[in-house]
Amino acid sequence: MDESHLKILKCPKCGKKLLFNGGIAVADIADGEIVCEKGHTWPITQGIPSLVHPPINEEDAKWISDYDQMAENYDELVKEYDTWLGIDMMKEREGFNTFIPIEGSCRSIDVSIGTGANFIALYNQFKDQMERFNLHGMDLSTGMLNVSQRKFKDAGFTVGLTHGSVFNIPFQKNLFDIVLHSGGINTFSDIPGALNEMLRIAKPGGIIIVVDEGLSPEKRETEEGKAIIKTNSLFAAKPPLEHIPEKAKDVEVNFVMNETFYQIVFKK
Numbered sequence: 492m493d494e495s496h497l498k499i500l501k502c503p504k505c506g507k508k509l510l511f512n513g514g515i516a517v518a519d520i521a522d523g524e525i526v527c528e529k530g531h532t533w534p535i536t537q538g539i540p541s542l543v544h545p546p547i548n549e550e551d552a553k554w555i556s557d558y559d560q561m562a563e564n565y566d567e568l569v570k571e572y573d574t575w576l577g578i579d580m581m582k583e584r585e586g587f588n589t590f591i592p593i594e595g596s597c598r599s600i601d602v603s604i605g606t607g608a609n610f611i612a613l614y615n616q617f618k619d620q621m622e623r624f625n626l627h628g629m630d631l632s633t634g635m636l637n638v639s640q641r642k643f644k645d646a647g648f649t650v651g652l653t654h655g656s657v658f659n660i661p662f663q664k665n666l667f668d669i670v671l672h673s674g675g676i677n678t679f680s681d682i683p684g685a686l687n688e689m690l691r692i693a694k695p696g697g698i699i700i701v702v703d704e705g706l707s708p709e710k711r712e713t714e715e716g717k718a719i720i721k722t723n724s725l726f727a728a729k730p731p732l733e734h735i736p737e738k739a740k741d742v743e744v745n746f747v748m749n750e751t752f753y754q755i756v757f758k759k
């Protein structure tokens with residue numbers, strides 16, 4: 492990790508700014524420690540700072556342990572959705588790119604980056620203009636972070652990665668043009684907290700995109716829809732509109748991926 496990444500983080504315990512333990516770093520730090528003004532220290536492992544606080548509860552920890560275990564096979568597992576739901580998930584992910592400004596700089600974060608598929612889809616479309624992007628990815632699963640780190644390196648573009656939780660995002664406020672979350676919110680133990688945090692780190696005017704399994708009202712009435720829910724009950728989820736922060740503006744809900752996922756978009 493480098494100085495520009497460090498500058499936008501905050502201590503998840505006290506909210507204060509962070510410094511490299513040992514002074515200013517001229518180059519990327521692979522392994523080391525960062526420290527806040529109050530002396531709380533956080534490790535950096537293979538270039539990824541770990542800023543998880545408070546410790547995760549049992550329910551979330553179980554999910555994270557599952558994600559750690561499936562990280563290496565996750566992309567293969569997700570491909571099963573393509574045939575089953577009649578979609579091309581990688582192509583569908585390019586749909587998130589429609590929210591990217593057509594020119595100028597764009598600082599974007601995927602707050603549950605998983606294996607990095609959303610940013611691979613971004614790269615596929617914006618290969619020749621990557622210099623205008625400042626990309627960040629966060630996840631609570633180190634297994635997922637390691638896979639995404641390898642994929643970004645192989646593809647040849649940079650994403651600052653952070654080990655952290657959506658319930659207390661270790662980034663300062665008002666930073667991002669785009670805050671993206673896909674695939675996890677249905678099982679989060681604190682959905683309002685996660686949405687509040689996503690709004691907090693967005694710039695005024697920034698866009699928050701939240702996507703997860705959940706059939707459209709029309710699809711859930713069809714035989715196909717009923718069969719999908721019977722096979723995987725996650726698809727019975729409804730967009731958590733009651734938890735959208737009051738301060739959110741221009742809230743829109745759509746159904747994407749052949750009407751099998753909801754997509755909530757709002758502005759700060």
Ligand SMILES: C[S@@+](CC[C@H](N)C(=O)[O-])C[C@H]1O[C@@H](n2cnc3c(N)ncnc32)[C@H](O)[C@@H]1O
Nearest residue numbers: 558603604605630631632635656657673674675
């Ligand atoms: C179903 S996967 C989706 C991954 C990726 N966003 C995608 O669309 O393929 C859900 C992800 O959410 C992450 N996650 C779960 N709880 C989290 C939390 N509290 N904070 C950050 N990430 C979390 C998991 O580790 C996992 O990588």
Ligand SMILES: [Zn+2]
Nearest residue numbers: 502505527531
């Ligand atoms: Zn601190």
